[in-house]
Amino acid sequence: MLNIKEESFKIKEDIIKVRREIHANPELGFEEWETARLVADYLRSLGLEVEEGIAKTGVVGFLEGKNRDKVIAIRADMDALPIKEQNECEYKSQTEGKMHACGHDSHTAMVLGVAKLLTKFKDQLEGSVKFIFQPNEEQTEMPGGADTMIEEGVLEDPKVEAILGIHVNPQLEVGTVGIKEGPIMAATDKFKITIKGEGGHGAAPHETIDAIIIAADIVQNLQSIVSRRISPVEPTVLTIGKLCGGESYNVIADEVEIEGTVRTVNPEVRDKVPLLMEQTIDGVTDIFGGDYTFDYQFGHSVLENDKKLTALITQVSKEIIGEDNTVILKNPLMAGEDFASYAKEIPGFFLHLGVSNPDRKVYPWHHPKFNLDEEALPIGMAILAESAMEYLKK
Ligand SMILES: [Zn+2]
Ligand SMILES: [Zn+2]
Structure with a gap:
């Protein structure tokens, strides 16, 4: 009988090649035309039903098993980032200023690998598998890839019961x-605050409303929302990542722009933060007689791993890589992920795949030297493939 782990290691080289090809040719969100073509060709070569052009560049492959109406989905993201790669390797980015610095090249390659594996195990598939390749996970404006894919019906026809993702x-x-x-x-x-004061001569501050002083107080006071007004266990x-204002050293600025991001885990806290922020901004601006606009945009929801799926994947992982290598994470990561949009609609599970190597310096996500140990790819593929098969048995 075929063994998924063994089969996964057999296609390792093939999948590494695919990953390197995608890595060398990075494309930004909603522009993943060549990546999408590679994905669609690969899925077709396996004999899957393929649909292209969903959410512009999204691709869906459908592998029909014994039951067309019992469906689990596996999702990969295909987009790269506007970063100039600083790695020196033979598969280095060939497009100046664009780079797969978040590992989406490997997600796409792995999910293609899972499609290949499960095609081999088709006779044992109690249901069917939908492979979702979405654009634009790294969006700067909502809606991004996942929301657009959902809007265009990827979770319907046939209806998807549960979804797995990997990072x-x-x-x-x-x-x-x-x-x-x-x-x-x-x-x-994310948020943007615009402070409006009244400019004037640097030597006559009493005749002005100094937008820079207001902004400085707002920056300080916003920090105490987290430290003093939200429970320390939430x-x-x-983070304020951008602060712009002023034209000259001897002129009092009439306007300052402040931009930043808020990360939360508890939805109640999430709803509360913008209200507290506005109180602070309003209060501080009022003291100085200035004015403001406050634009707050809700982005990705918190990503929740479903309890039953977590139990299933934990079990599968222990079988494939052993209990010691199945690390139970204590805390969520404060980064966001648009897989959350699928997991809000249906039960979802998002797996973190270890890719660092103790013999080599590891750079964080979105770093111009981000890279990964490709030995991880067959492990990710085996766990996803086995988890999908086990899920469909139930
Ligand atoms: Zn990223
Ligand atoms: Zn990512």
């Missing part, structure tokens, strides 16, 4: 995976 994680060693029930990735929101991040 490489450079904080975990190759050979291991990270698993957590419940919240695994944070809700990610993970919350409030």
